[in-house]
Amino acid sequence: MDQRDSILNPTAAPLPTPEQIEQMRKKLDAKEELRNFRKSVRNQINEFAKDDRAYIELEAVDNVHRMAIYDIAAEAGLVSLFLERQSLVYKREHYPSEDEIKARQNGEVWNEEKAKECAEKRKRAQLAEKPCKRMAIPAEAGCATNIENTGGKVKPVSACNARQGDLIGTTRAPKTALEQQKQRTALQKERQPQQQQKQQKQEQQ
Template sequence: MDLLGSILNSMEKPPTASEAQKNAIKKQKEALERKHKEEKNMLNRFRKRVEEKVANFIKDGTKPYLQFEPMDQMYRAIVRDVAELSGVLVFSFGQEGIDRYPIVYLKEKGPSEDELTVRRNGGVWNEEKAAEMARNREELEKQVDLDSDDKSRKRKHNKELSGTFYKQKYAHLIGETAAIGAAHKTNANKSYGEVPSENKKDQRSIEQTMADIRAKKIKKAEVDKDDWEEKNEASTID
């Protein structure tokens, strides 16, 4: 025997499990397998019941919804899967881990916003609650319409008042502005000789005006000549 073989033989071998321990481990494994199998069978049975309920619900077509009892998330997932495969809607309401439950609806008869609001708030949905919500909505819509009409009237009234107050408050300024504008226009007309035709006194044509000017010059020349002759005669006499 070589040295390595003698060393290995001299080493302490690992302890081996006793028959009792082996049997205990085997039973534990078998029990776990049975548990998994039972859970699987239970889920399968639950799924079959859900499929039957959903199929009957769709076939009947008169019920507003199909409500299930509160259940864990794993079972709700099965209900959701069956509902989606069957072509119907499913919603869950309630608090997780306490009373959360699924409800199935036909697609053409899905829940209203009022029903979703009530159920999500933990309320009970029935015909009385539906009628109450409808009345509340009608009253709310009427109030909104009244508020809208009132706001429109107030805006119109305020607009009219603002125009009146503006004219009253700035009447003196408006008058002064108008007067200044008129004076400015008049001064501009005077500065640039722009006198309105109705204000002109001389309505003669250019030819008439020139003839009158020449006549005045001739007359003035004759007067000046007469005055000069008179002065010369006076000086001669003196």
């Protein structure tokens, strides 16, 4: 477009600059590259869905490519896991455990040997943190936990409490019927002299 055309047709758009042409070309190339990437990912995921692999790792350089992987995996009924350096697609029945995710985040290789190592560490940690379990211990005759003394119910006593009782002694048991009878007899003996004195005073009057 020369100066005369611009005067005769002032509403016509100006020709793009070389920089604008370069930007348009880059956008078209990016769209074409993304289209080819989605096609490649779709083919890999379709093959993966038919075999026995638990997961596949795909290359994704940015969030646009990761979003493409997520969409295609979701359409196939699969789940995606994106870490700092990895883009993984799993079958739902083989979704990674916390140990696997942590190992991959640390840049470690995940395999059967690593899985066994993590399982052993977790087991040792659980045993170390295992609380003192509550348990029912046998009760002796006359004990508050004996079935005959609790109406057919046994109250559970923790192993910790049992050990503490051996060291510092248990709480005092309630008084038996024999002890209560002895106390009543002693009180009656103490009251007899007082009653006799009252009778004598009444007779003298």
